[in-house]
Amino acid sequence: MKTYQLAAVSSPSLVVECGGQRVESAVIKNMKKSPNFPGSVLFIKLLPKDEMYTPPIVLKVIDHRPFGRKPVVGQCTITSLEQFRCDPYVIVSEGARASKSKFITLKLHIIADKEINFDQLCFNSGSDDDGEKETVDWWSKFYASVGDQQKCGPYIRKGYDTLKVYDCELETVPEFKGLTDFCNTFKLQRGKNENGDEDPTVVGEFKGAFKVYPLSDDPGVAPPPRQFRELPESGPQECLVRIYVVRAIDLQPKDNNGRCDPYIKISVGRNTLDDRDNYLPNNINPVFGRMFEMTCFLPQDKDLRIGVYDYDLLTRDEKVGETVIDLENRFLSRYNSYCGLPQTYCVSGINQWRDQLKPSQILENLARLKGLSKPKTEDNGTSLTFNGKEYTLAQFEGNTEVHQHLGPPRERLCLHVLRTQGLVPEHVETRTLYSSFQPNLSQGRLQMWVDVFPKSMGQPGPPFDITPRKPKRHFLRVVIWNTTDVTLDETSITGENMSDIYVKGYIYLLFFKKEATLQFKPYCEFNLIQKRSMLYIYAPKSSNSRYFKIFKTGLPVQVKTNQLEVMEYQLHHQSIMVCFHIYLKFYSN
Template sequence: LKKEILAPVSSPSLVVECGEERVQSAVIRNIKKSPNFPTNVLLLKAVNSLPKDEMYMPPIVLKVIDHRPFGRKPVVGQCTITSLEEFRCNHDEVAEVAMSSKGEKEAIDWWSKFYASTGEHEKCGPYLEKGYDILKVFNCELEDVGEYKGLTDFCNTFKLYRGKNEHGDDDPTVVGEFKGAFKIYPLSDDPAVPSPPPQFKELPESGPQECLIRIYVVRGIDLQPKDNNGLCDPYIKISLGKTIIDDRDNYIPNTINPVFGRMFEASCFLPQDKDLKISVYDFDLLTHDEKVGETVIDLENRLLSHFGSYCGLPQTYCISGQNQWRDQLKPSQILQNHARLKGVSPPRTEDNGNTLIFKLHQHLGPPSERISLHVLRTQGLVPEHVETRTLYSTFQPTLSQGSLQIWVDVFPKSLGVPGPPFDISPRKPKKYALRVIVWNTTNVILDETSITGEHMSDIYVKGWMPGMEEDKQKTDVHYRSLDGDGNFNWRFVFEFDYLPAEQLCLVSKKEHFWSLDKTEFRIPPRLIIQIWDNDKFSLDDYLGTVELDMLHLITPAKLSEKCSLHMLDNTPKSGQKFDHSKSLFAQKSVKGWWPCYIEKDGRKELGGKVEMTLEIVNEEESEERPAGKGRDEPNMNPKLNPPNRPETSFFWFTNPCKTLKFIVWRRFKWLFIGLILLILVLLFVGILLYSLPVRRSLKKAAVSTVSQITVCYIMAMMIFKLLKKYLFYFLAELHFNENSEAASMR
């Protein structure tokens, strides 16, 4: 209640008028200590004043009067209730409910339970397949769920206004609230007929109740952006009475759909501290934090409502485990109270509650309690739930600023200690390492033509995980592959954070170099392997790729001959049931051949085949069995030796001797041999001509000519023997190469 003529309201009473009848409540002596009336129930007999037709029903006028010194009693607030139809009594018959009990297994992870309830089945893993309990997720405020009547079944909240101002005009200013309820029912004209029983029974104590409040903030949805990048850095701030909880240190950067996973506890006195205010603020380092929006919850209505909205009913009564019972009262006690409020006979069980046991589990409680819980769940009470509350801003009170998925538990301390709270902290990723050993390649496209006309490729293999492109790794180069084969014995090591329950990798990176915080992304665990042709003086040529889903791994071929593009047709389709046996996380290690393809004219063509070993290790296994990248230390698990590459594998620019031997000589050796022979013949002829006699006698010339012919004959025979020997070695080498190729083909 706000001040009246600069004086606070300290001792109010309530006047209820209907037609010509009037009734007044007792005075609240100290509104600061307790705003509840000492006497809760007033009876007003409106004799011959209330017609049956709603159209002619007179209104109920509420007036709050403050009792001040010297007999002054000003009206400090009033309210007119024009429609009374909702307050008419409707005596519903309570139907009997058959008793049954069932056994349910506990949920291993609360987030699996939540995602299974929201329909996000890709994040809940095998939770649904095991038939575990789910909770109810409301897409609106709990007060807006029609079957719960706005949680005002015990009492309504009426706004109090000033009424007339000094000029005689209506003053729309709201000066306070009145919380109460009405029951309208007919009375008999015959005085001999007894009056019906009172309608307000089993009322709670009117004094203040100290309560423990647990606020679970699950996540935000489509929050209003507050930063220039179209995102915000949200955090939670809670106000309850004099308690202020500021969770600014745990802000979540760069998102409008934050996963908070936070639980807050606070103590309060109801009804004084009935309004729970949950606000979302945007974190700013240099400027003032801006409020995104807020929502207000009336805790008193939740505590007093007969729908049990103070703590939702789970599907199963568990005495331990993740779904341990958290209410202060057992199901049988809640059922007893509910029956008393309904005015029906208390429940009873036979055969010690064991008659209808279906299945027991180590975490489940006694059968009688589980049966009581089953009966309670048929009474329309609020189930275990998560509600979605819209956030509003004071500057734009009618426009949504996003929403929060939360739930609130209210526990009066007079009933004892509540059960343990749920742990809804966000899932923390586990560290894993993917080790990829590239052994060999084959059938790689020969993309280059050497200066000697040979088709060849300088092959290397590159790999990375999507979302972690900055950690691309590649092997060394197998130079001058003339048949598409490459040998590497090279290890890639990719470290990543993984959420096993969601089967997603968690990647944190800055979107820009000037970004203050890292942004989190969730992406599927995949591996991309590509084959490239190395070029020193131009861009490398792309030869083929294969993308491997580590959750649905393509089964590799044991032999390269059986490796083909048809293996890629076995990739899972969307909506296909998850096969756990195909996951690399389950297999741990796989070795074989995978095909790499390149697209040409919209079709996939084989670009090569790669032999690899894929291994997944967690953090503990990585420490126990270390392994370095490439062939660096620690070179173990397994140890990788340098590849046994052919002599023709070298880089021509840095190996001139091998270049002459394997490129120039192999390609042009017959040309060189012919040139040598030609030079020798020309040399022989030149010597012969130089040695011919000019001024000698004919006899001496004849002798000299015979001598020269003899010498030339001897030299010719020596050259012939040399050529014969070289030809023999050449034919032997050719025969050996033919046999080697035939053996390799076999």
């Protein structure tokens, strides 16, 4: 909430008005420590059954200040309740994060705490074979998922998992409903100002949900069961957040050469991570391959900001773009968006299970929140009954190769059943970057994903290693065998037509280090049969020529037989690259 009359909002309460009726929530004693309401459920029996005659609901946030002052610091009007109508006798999965918390309904900011203390998971950290490390990594999994058969190597042949690559934000995927299934976010406005005019300024957010259902006119009929019966604790929750930044696509250029020098900057709450030392020069499609771990308290630190900045040596770094993720929605959504479900349950290897709960525990919680009976397994975990349906392990793994990293059959089957419930799979999402200077124009896209784990549940599994592949060293040998149709524009002493020719070649170098001077070390070998030779060394364009080391020049000096002599130095600025010429002249007997 923004300040009101130069004072911070510290002790708010919520007032709900509808058709002349008014109910008020309990007062939040200290909003900075915990912005959740201590009592979360309000009940009004007033609305008519027909939507046409339903009056609007007005939400008002009142701040309780000294000397009995109670100003309205924000308000919102809900004109339509059609989306909130439900059947009270139908039990649906309202579980906010079905594996670890329950649905919460009314708050300015929300948080979920664990409900059941489960046994800690024991992860097998067995080492992979050296040969597999060389041929299979996380990037093999990524390239196999996007269909790049050449770069994924033998990954698919081994029968390993693939992931889902979304070309949009996870919130915009239709089947996940914006990850606001546990509650909705309403923008609070100031209302009327001192002059009596409407002030459209947004001063805060209210997160809550409504359940509208009919009541019988007969007083002898028992009322339907109350909604929101299972609620988590409202205290703050300390969480471990893992941010995986894979790569950026089509970044907005910030330098004169049509490129930029991007790096990642992440902030959540008061914590900030700056990866400026690992910027990637001259690249608008950088491959970052970085994983960041941060600690936050939900719901206070619910906004995760991932920004891409352009590195500048002498001037201030410029922001390319930024994207914001609501961690609270990820943590509480019943779609399991806090940590995507992989295709198989592995206890080792590059696809090792990283959630804090096993698949069987997640499935049991999902069944309880849906009002279903506990899943039953038979035949040593190879068959399972859930929601009246029978599943077998052969049904999911009949045509797949079983490798050494797979876990017990029961956990694997529970995971396969979970993946049929419409939960978020293991994924990489593509988020659009925006700038405050051009808020409606895309500044590029960022492929990434986020995992959120409450620390009260213990340590999660090991993180993925998404470090980019290192370039391989190659030896280049060029053999020039012969020339034909060479123009002979000189005449020898004997009157014979001749010409002193040479061969020129170059390699375009992209430097990733930032020394004050760059020393070029070309590994070239020539077998000279002509009188003169010339060697060109190319480097990327730079805004300042001092990045190129210029050697001291002087007059030509005679050297011994078969030795070379530096004759001339030149530094040419071209539109695309800087060319550093070294002229070499060879003397022979």
